[in-house]
Amino acid sequence: MSGEVLYQTDLPIRSEITETHAAAAVHWASPGTWWSSLERIAIVTEVRKAWDADPLPPWTPPSTVEGLVPDDHVLPAAVIDVIWRLTNHVTTLTKNWYESYVPDQLSPQHYVELVGVIAQVTLTDRFADALRLKRLALPEPREGSPTQVVPDDAEVTTHWVPTAPIVDGSWNPATPSDVPNVRKALSLVASERMMQWVLIDAHYVQGGALADDFGQDHWSLTRSQIELLGARTSTVNDCFY
Amino acid sequence: MDVVKVLGNHDGGVEHGALLARLCDAVAGKDAEVMTRVREEVRTSMGPSQLVDAVGVSAMFHMMNRVANGTGTPLDPFMRETASLIAPSIGASGFLSMEDTPLEQ
Numbered sequence: 338m339s340g341e342v343l344y345q346t347d348l349p350i351r352s353e354i355t356e357t358h359a360a361a362a363v364h365w366a367s368p369g370t371w372w373s374s375l376e377r378i379a380i381v382t383e384v385r386k387a388w389d390a391d392p393l394p395p396w397t398p399p400s401t402v403e404g405l406v407p408d409d410h411v412l413p414a415a416v417i418d419v420i421w422r423l424t425n426h427v428t429t430l431t432k433n434w435y436e437s438y439v440p441d442q443l444s445p446q447h448y449v450e451l452v453g454v455i456a457q458v459t460l461t462d463r464f465a466d467a468l469r470l471k472r473l474a475l476p477e478p479r480e481g482s483p484t485q486v487v488p489d490d491a492e493v494t495t496h497w498v499p500t501a502p503i504v505d506g507s508w509n510p511a512t513p514s515d516v517p518n519v520r521k522a523l524s525l526v527a528s529e530r531m532m533q534w535v536l537i538d539a540h541y542v543q544g545g546a547l548a549d550d551f552g553q554d555h556w557s558l559t560r561s562q563i564e565l566l567g568a569r570t571s572t573v574n575d576c577f578y
Numbered sequence: 579m580d581v582v583k584v585l586g587n588h589d590g591g592v593e594h595g596a597l598l599a600r601l602c603d604a605v606a607g608k609d610a611e612v613m614t615r616v617r618e619e620v621r622t623s624m625g626p627s628q629l630v631d632a633v634g635v636s637a638m639f640h641m642m643n644r645v646a647n648g649t650g651t652p653l654d655p656f657m658r659e660t661a662s663l664i665a666p667s668i669g670a671s672g673f674l675s676m677e678d679t680p681l682e683q
Contacts, residue, residue: 460641577673
């Protein structure tokens with residue numbers, strides 16, 4: 338899909354960006370590992386509804402606000418509450434908050450896939466909004482059922498959520514199993530981890546080049562400009578990682 | 579590190595650093611007028627490709643921040659030594675995600 342078709346603009350958007358955004362839209366409209374395609378599209382729609390809504394305090398779940406969530410919503414109330422919190426109040430997340438939903442109201446697998454989709458939509462929507470582009474349109478939901486694939490050896494080790502071992506020599510060929518923790522965060526649901534990695538490589542610095550070329554330029558920016566953008570955005574979002 | 583910690587006129591040794599910091603805040607905010615003003619300033623001062631790439635980097639970090647904060651992602655071993663030095667200088671020591679992200683495993 339060309340940039341002209343995906344985003345109507347005279348801005349010089351790189352093909353790496355347009356191609357991965359197009360892939361993300363298809364990914365959201367496809368059956369997931371734990372959520373159906375209809376549910377995944379509902380998640381995308383709810384992320385956008387949450388961002389565009391009048392702000393709620395973080396301690397007020399939208400499902401408790403009369404008239405905000407339709408009774409016949411395709412997603413359970415707990416899922417809608419997680420979507421709004423992660424979308425609008427990313428600075429307030431704690432392990433206690435996570436454990437108030439998982440595993441009693443959401444399985445870890447459902448939660449990890451949910452986080453993946455919310456995060457990806459946030460990327461493409463912040464990109465579109467900032468450049469005054471129309472947000473990605475969603476394809477028709479694709480047929481099929483969730484695969485329910487669980488990776489071998491997934492367990493809670495370093496993160497709140499279970500993670501699975503990853504071997505990826507592009508990061509550091511000498512220690513291919515030593516993958517950065519944020520790249521491992523969604524490994525319980527491999528398809529979300531892979532979509533995340535594809536988006537990282539298209540917008541930031543490709544995995545294998547991350548640690549060894551702080552003096553080089555990437556795309557049209559210097560590496561120091563890129564790291565400043567990352568540090569400032571992470572500061573705004575209170576992300577210690 | 580002030581350019582990361584607070585908005586101002588100092589570039590922090592990075593070309594257009596103060597402007598890029600303001601761009602990050604505009605992308606994270608919901609004020610369309612501010613976004614329009616900063617977007618045009620970046621386009622004029624740096625160029626359209628730089629605008630697209632800078633917005634792309636910031637948007638990508640919005641994804642990563644939600645993945646990290648939403649999964650309790652701890653710092654990597656190679657980050658821990660420098661984290662204790664850098665965190666205070668960028669104001670990260672007060673982040674809630676620091677409390678739930680163990681430095682030691």
